[in-house]
Amino acid sequence: MRKTLTVIAMSLSAAGLAAPAHAQLTGTLQKIKDSGALTVGHRESSVPFSYLDAQQKPVGYAMDLCAKVVDALKSELKMPNLKVNYQAVTSQNRIPLMQNGTIDLECGSTTNSVARQQQVGFSVAYFITSVRMGVRKDAGIKDIGDLDRKPVVTTTGTTSDQLIKQNEKGKTIDVRNIYGKDHADSFLMVESGRAAAFVMDDILLAGLIASSKNPSAFEIVGPSLRDEPYGVMVRKDDAPFKAIVDKTLIDLMKSGEAEKLYTKWFMNPIPPRNVNLNFPMSPALKAAFQNPTDKGVE
């Protein structure tokens, strides 16, 4: 009996001694080490960042970047067999699911904003989107000033009217705001002539135009009303995990690898319908690759 107790006591203290070897791991890294698995949150239709292909597999520019992050985690944690789970998220549930631990990494098209930084953390920006206008070519709209007394659509959850008013040329104009349920809906409003312009992230406009019935009937016009950085979402105040994510992304940007991935997804035909977005890198994104930053937009 005493012998058994001694063995137990010894193994307990051994366990206690062994613990410090893992002590430097905290937060998400600890969680991954303990569970042997990592859950990546992805979107279902954020083309070309994160969406489902014909086989219902999540693919995209952000998914490719995150695959590199996963590789880095495998070598960092010495876990070559790290299991990666995929969980689809929406713009409504992505933040709560990050906070309650359902997902560990969100690879989609999430704007890094100061308000969101109250809730979650963001990696350095891997894409910069500009809010511009998608119009029908036959509508004769070239600039903000042409929108006076015209119906302008945006998708619920964005504030194009404010952006238009803030823009200097827009100060003397009065637009009628209408709202679409989702991007496809808003685009349909422009297509059917209900709205004169769709004010939205240029990359989303490019995606909608590329996959429309007649892509040559539409164009993206006007100045950028606002630039927004997209970041990989991580948990808040989880510096060691964020450091690995950031380092991976920055290395990719410096080595030119990120630009290759960009070309693959933005300048070439992509699944599922082999549409080419033809969306060259913006000067803002080139600058962001030169000087990576995780600063959020106001």
Added chain:
Amino acid sequence: MDYHWDWLFFFRETDDGLKYYDWILSGLGWTTLVSLASLAVALLLGSALGVMRTTPKRWLVGIGDAYVDVFRNVPLIVQLFMWFFVVPELVPEKLGLWMKQDLPYVVIAVVGLGLYTAARIAEQVKAGINSLSRGQRAAGLALGLTEWQTYRHVRLPMAYRIVLPALTSEAMNIFKNSAVTYAVGILELYFQYKQIIEKTSQVLEITIVVTLAYFTLAFVMNRVLAFIERRTRVPGLIVGGKGGN
């Protein structure tokens, strides 16, 4: 779960100079307007259709039945999209353009939600009328009332009392269903809910507040109709439980 609670954000300023609670109040206003207007449309049309379906005239019954079949079997959001996106393309071009550019969206929302709910109310009114003994109509006709007068003075007053609890459910449903009208651009409560989540990311606070707001709206409707139910009760009529003896 490391959620950053911040109940005071409701008092912070939005981009347009209002406070977030102003957005919620304005959403509440639109929700109430759309719901009550749709309820009025639904009650009028639903009653007419319900009566039509109980008349001896086969063609009136046929129209009423067809209406209920169509509008009750198609999802509400699909019906709204039909009115919003499809109908303007089917009518003459000039009228379509007017529908798209000049007709306020709230009209489409009220028509869509009203016509949808009318089918459900028609079903209940019909059930109420059919629950009455056939002798009621026969007695009315024997007294020299016309067919319509038997509805007006004999059958409808009783039928409405019988189906009032079911109509109460429908009136509560309309507040909840009105959330779908955000899909045709109505800036109602659910729209503001999505808008505020996107702006602030304070998902839990706003979800709690909006849930309570919908609950309150539906509950007030419930109380109002329960009051009407009590006030219109006819002692002796076997309706509403405690009424008769």
